[in-house]
Amino acid sequence: MSINKCECSNCVIKNLFVYTVKDSDLEKICLNKVQKKYKKGEIIISSEKDVDILLCIKSGLAKYYRILENNKQYIIGLVKPFDIITYLVIFLQKEDQFINIAAVEDTEVCFVPIKEIEQIIRTNSNFAIDVIRKIVQASNDVIKRFTTINNKNLKGRIAWILLDFADNIYKKDIFELPMSRKEIGEMIGMTTENVIRTLSEFRKEKIIKINGKEIEIIEKNKLKTIAQYG
Amino acid sequence: MSINKCECSNCVIKNLFVYTVKDSDLEKICLNKVQKKYKKGEIIISSEKDVDILLCIKSGLAKYYRILENNKQYIIGLVKPFDIITYLVIFLQKEDQFINIAAVEDTEVCFVPIKEIEQIIRTNSNFAIDVIRKIVQASNDVIKRFTTINNKNLKGRIAWILLDFADNIYKKDIFELPMSRKEIGEMIGMTTENVIRTLSEFRKEKIIKINGKEIEIIEKNKLKTIAQYG
DNA sequence: CGCGGCTTTGATGTTCATCAAGTAAAGTGG
DNA sequence: CCACTTTACTTGATGAACATCAAAGCCGCG
Numbered sequence: 001m002s003i004n005k006c007e008c009s010n011c012v013i014k015n016l017f018v019y020t021v022k023d024s025d026l027e028k029i030c031l032n033k034v035q036k037k038y039k040k041g042e043i044i045i046s047s048e049k050d051v052d053i054l055l056c057i058k059s060g061l062a063k064y065y066r067i068l069e070n071n072k073q074y075i076i077g078l079v080k081p082f083d084i085i086t087y088l089v090i091f092l093q094k095e096d097q098f099i100n101i102a103a104v105e106d107t108e109v110c111f112v113p114i115k116e117i118e119q120i121i122r123t124n125s126n127f128a129i130d131v132i133r134k135i136v137q138a139s140n141d142v143i144k145r146f147t148t149i150n151n152k153n154l155k156g157r158i159a160w161i162l163l164d165f166a167d168n169i170y171k172k173d174i175f176e177l178p179m180s181r182k183e184i185g186e187m188i189g190m191t192t193e194n195v196i197r198t199l200s201e202f203r204k205e206k207i208i209k210i211n212g213k214e215i216e217i218i219e220k221n222k223l224k225t226i227a228q229y230g
Numbered sequence: 231m232s233i234n235k236c237e238c239s240n241c242v243i244k245n246l247f248v249y250t251v252k253d254s255d256l257e258k259i260c261l262n263k264v265q266k267k268y269k270k271g272e273i274i275i276s277s278e279k280d281v282d283i284l285l286c287i288k289s290g291l292a293k294y295y296r297i298l299e300n301n302k303q304y305i306i307g308l309v310k311p312f313d314i315i316t317y318l319v320i321f322l323q324k325e326d327q328f329i330n331i332a333a334v335e336d337t338e339v340c341f342v343p344i345k346e347i348e349q350i351i352r353t354n355s356n357f358a359i360d361v362i363r364k365i366v367q368a369s370n371d372v373i374k375r376f377t378t379i380n381n382k383n384l385k386g387r388i389a390w391i392l393l394d395f396a397d398n399i400y401k402k403d404i405f406e407l408p409m410s411r412k413e414i415g416e417m418i419g420m421t422t423e424n425v426i427r428t429l430s431e432f433r434k435e436k437i438i439k440i441n442g443k444e445i446e447i448i449e450k451n452k453l454k455t456i457a458q459y460g
Numbered sequence: 461c462g463c464g465g466c467t468t469t470g471a472t473g474t475t476c477a478t479c480a481a482g483t484a485a486a487g488t489g490g
Numbered sequence: 491c492c493a494c495t496t497t498a499c500t501t502g503a504t505g506a507a508c509a510t511c512a513a514a515g516c517c518g519c520g
Contacts, residue, residue: 066377069458074377088370091363096370121362122355129351132362133321139369140318140326146376147296147304150419154476180498189380191477196500212485212499228299338483384508410466421509426468 009053014192025120025127034111037115038103045086045101050094053111055086061169061178064088065186075187077142078104080169087135088142090114104178149188156230157188158198159223166217174216255350255357264341268292268333275316275331280324283341287317288336291399291408293308294318294329295416305417307372308334310399317365318372320344334408379418387418388428389453392438396447404446 035058038044044062045051052123057079065075077119079085089099091114121128127148149157168171177184181195190198199215202208207223211217217223233363253296265288268274274292275281287309294315306329309315319329321344347395351358380385391414396403407414411425420428429445439446447453 066374068377068381070381072381074381076373076377088366088373090366091359092366092370096367098370098374118359121358125352125355125358128355128358128362129321129348132351132358132365135362135365135369136318136320136322137326139365139372140322140328142369142387143306143318143372143376144296144328145375146380147298149260150380151298151300151302151304181500182498191499193478193500194476200500411468412466422466423468423510429495430468 022124025124029112029116029120031111032116034113036109036111038107038109040103040106043100043102044107044109045089045099045111047098047100051086051092051097052087052113052114053086054084054090054117055101056084056110057081058108058110060109061104062101062107062109063104063179063183063187064101066098067100073183075183077145078169078187084134085109087131089137090117104183135230152227153230154190154194154198155201155226156228157190158184158195158202159227161188161219162202162215163216163223164228165215166220173220174214175214177215232305243298252354255354259342259350264340266339266341268337268339268390270336273328273330273332274337274339275319277328277330280317281316281322281327282344284314284320284347285331286314286340286342288338288340290339291334292331292337292339293334293409293417294331295412296328297330303413303416305413307375308399308417314364315339317361317368320347320365334413340369382457383460384420384424384428385431385456386458387420388425388432389457389460391418392432392445393450393453393457394448395445396450403450404444407443407445 030187038060043054045064047067048220061081062079062085063075064077064079065073068074079101085101089097113143117131121131139213149160152160165175165177169175169178179187181199182192185192185195199208199210203210205222207226208221268290274285275294277297289311291311292309292315293305294307294309295303298304309331315331320328347361351361379390382390395405395407399405399408409417410422411429412422415422415425429438429440433440433451435452437447437449437456439448
């Protein structure tokens, strides 16, 4: 992890803060924000600490997850560049906070102290409404993913997540899987062996090509059908 | 469904609106709120309509659920008296809104137009922060439930939900199950037959007594163990 | 009184987790 | 840089957990 003050003039984050934020507020945010780099695997937010920052991804990929009693990870979702990843955790009491966030790829994030954000919420009502909107949206995304995945068999789950990577994360039909087979299993509720087995089946059926971490989707329509009816 | 203006002087809802709400705001809320009664099974919020109200349960019990492509219900959670049940849906665009809410028991709810709430959010920053806090809390509850349930086997799931009814909903170890075996299955991801089978096993092992919809928990500690390790 | 939905139990088969064992890849320390 | 260790990946065999199918009793309701 390394810390740098960032160059606000060309900051990608600015575009994120909705137009409801006044220029003067933006200045304040930018003055106090800090940019950090995390290597693949490093923990960004731990469930053991208070979350006193709003955290936005500039590049890379992160996962948010829960550690269960049996010490297994349950990956709740991924967070990609330009997402603000601590929305679902802000203003939570420390004792209620069970979510961890870690870098899945090398990741650059931008910190803004919650105090700053709270100040803007308090003085700019448009921003307050907008924050609520975004939190509700994020929460609904999670609920939708869970209810979707839980109703699919193993083939359906793998098909679904491959399409998710292709369409929502990488916007390409050929991409490097950012996570291990184990982590994929932890995200869609299946064992490592079955993740591998199912990927292999898709390869044998020539629906995808596999080269280590690289996946190429060949027959997207078949994949869609499997994702839908599987 | 029947509509009545309610008696605000003895309104249980008042106590819900956090102390951050000024008396004058409370007046405004109370002037515009409407109380409705729903019979068991009636739909309170449909995913096909914009949600323009904040909705609080005064008595009874409601479920929020998604209808999946295969036309099955997925029950995301239950909402009990004094909970505000539309937090997770407010300010969502109609096209993103997939959650339905229906009465599980005869239910009395209190409506406040979102416009009113928005007005208070805009003028009372403490209230705005408090709304965010509550939304985040509600969203975390859902995530926690999903990740917990998904990691349990069938016995563990039934044990867990029985304890949930006893400890969080009814606060008694003897209670009437508010829902059918089918609905319970739809909430914890198992078939109706297996809900019944598992309940029967618990009965045979004398962990619970069953009399139709009435459940009495006899061996709570055993149930807790099963819920934890199952 | 009869119909449809809810409940219950048993029998059967499929899906999936677990176990085992081996190969490949990626870190690690001398 | 190479031997070493660990971690990730892969395939097959086995059994357990769970869904599905079937059949019958029960209850509420028009």
